[in-house]
Amino acid sequence: MKRTREQRETSFTKFILTLSDQQLVVGLAILVAAVSNQCTLFIEEFRIAFALAWFSSTTHLATLDNLRYHFHECPHARNRRVTGMLALLGLFIYCFSIIYLSFSYGDSSRPVQCYIDGRHSFSVDSSVYGRVIYIAWITTLIFVVNSYKDRIIKSYTLPTNGSFGTGLISAKLGLHIRRIALKLRNWNWNHQSYRELNNASLSEWSYVLNEANHRRWSAQQRMFVIKIRREPMPPSPWSPALTEVVRQSVSQDIWELRDETKSSPKRNFSFIHNILLLFTMSNHVYQRSFLSQAPSLAFMLTYGLTQLIHFRWLTWFGTPVQDSRSMGFGQITPIFLLILPVVAAMEIFTDTSKQQAISLREVLPPNGPDAHCSTLVQLRAVFPSGAPTMQAIKDSDVTQIQDYSRRYDENVDLVRRYYYHTSLDIDRMHVSAANEVDSINIQMSKAHIWSLVHHMHQVEVEAKVITLVEVHLVVRCLGALASAILLNVYDDLSNLIGACFLVIAITCTLTFDYHHPDFQHYEQLLRQHRAESERVAGA
Secondary structure, three states: OOOOHHHHHHHHHHHHHHHHHHHHHHHHHHHHHHHHOOOOOEHHHHHHHHHHHHHHHHHHHHHHHHHHHHHHHOHHHHHHHHHHHHHHHHHHHHHHHHHHHOOOOOOOOOEHHHHHOOOOOOOOOOOHHHHHHHHHHHHHHHHHHHHHHHHHHHOOOOOOOOOOOOOOOOHHHHHHHHHHHHHHHHHHHOOOOOHHHHOOOHHHHHHHHHHHHHHHHHHHHHHHHHHHOOOOOOOOOOOHHHHHHHHHHOOHHHHHHHHHHOOOOOOOOOHHHHHHHHHHHHHHHHHOOHHHHHHHHHHHHHHHHHHHHHHHOOEEOOEEOOOOOOOOHHHHHHHHHOHHHHHHHHHHHHHHHOOOOOOHHHHOOOOOHHHHOOOHHHHHHHOOOOOHHHHHOOHHHHHHHHHHHHHHHHOHHHHHHHOHHHHHHHHHHHHHOOOHHHHHHHHHHHHHHHHHHHHHHHHHHHOOHHHHHHHHHHHHHHHHHHHHHHOOOOOHHHHHHHHHHHHHHHHHHHOOOOOOOOHHHHHHHHHHHHHHHHHHHHO
């Protein structure tokens, strides 16, 4: 029996969860074993153990972005894993400090515990190379801590476009800052403006800010497309008679959305201005995509691999690493443990194939033939059949409306990319539809919106925005790879260049998408949210 999409997603999530837990436990086990055996482990062996734990940590971080929905549904499981991540991060910082303090100043023939007890001290290198090493070390440590910070914060938020709190500060801290700023504003003005917003709960604040970010991102994306287009908006894709029927069917707000695309494109922009506009738009898309996580993972994988090569096969302190190259029990066993993820994947695949997955599409408006049942007879029942517009309408026009409405339902995510607020209004129309007239009006609204979305998407495709997003990805990944390699080269200039690359990457990840808060808009969203909650509770 062919597996459904939901069953495949369930299998994949369970497999990723199993792999994530295994890598977290393996990383903790390696670091705990290394720290507990400091009395017998030499510096070289300690470095190799740390490099192996680095790979486990990187694999674990790579899995977390795919588990955000699961963590949102299972908060207790998330909290346990976050506790393990914090423990792993603490051990990471400790071991990382030992590794780099012994980078050039330690004696590889002494156990690690000798340095911890103070029986043998690290020498101090005040040369330029010594200072550069410390700069590279601190920069790398900040990058690792920031990567953990991002993953931990994101595990408490859903992966929505423009989600709040994945930059410099966390979501809840950002919410508290907004609330405190509003209270101070009211106190300074000595009056209670926006009283409802001032007394809103944290969950209501979370909804309001997330909804505001959705709408702002959608509006920005729409404005970007309008600015970069080279040709004016084409006329309505329907016949004049059908266009008039659509205009009478949809609300004025929805119909007037076409007006903002009617203006002629501005051709007086300079070439540099157009390039900057396309760069800004592509960066806007890149920062909100899953691809933005690739450079950090590329850095950590390359950095760990480069370290392992240096620690295991190359020279250290000018002398080759003198240890056994043979495969012993401790090396063969982990290789066979790699079979565990494959076994887990087979078991999960078999288990979920026997279960009936619950489809989230059941709560969405229907997309089947029954949802698009408007006919010429139904239209004439709604509009006077003697009207000139109805006399000119044919069955082919109705088929075109049905086709556009169906495409709207099949591409809701694309619609919300440009018209997020309008798509929510249409969803509310679905809920409150009481008769055939309302259903036809909804269908007309969907067809009208899809005609605009189709044009905007074509403009974006012709502008090669996705290609520019790929350029962003390639450039940042190459920078991450170069930085990871240069930081492990024993040369002060290479370390300095690698540290500069890493500082640029950290700066990009720490940027906070700040905008001036529109408290009036926030309070309007809060009222709508409370009214919707009361309506659902009353039903």
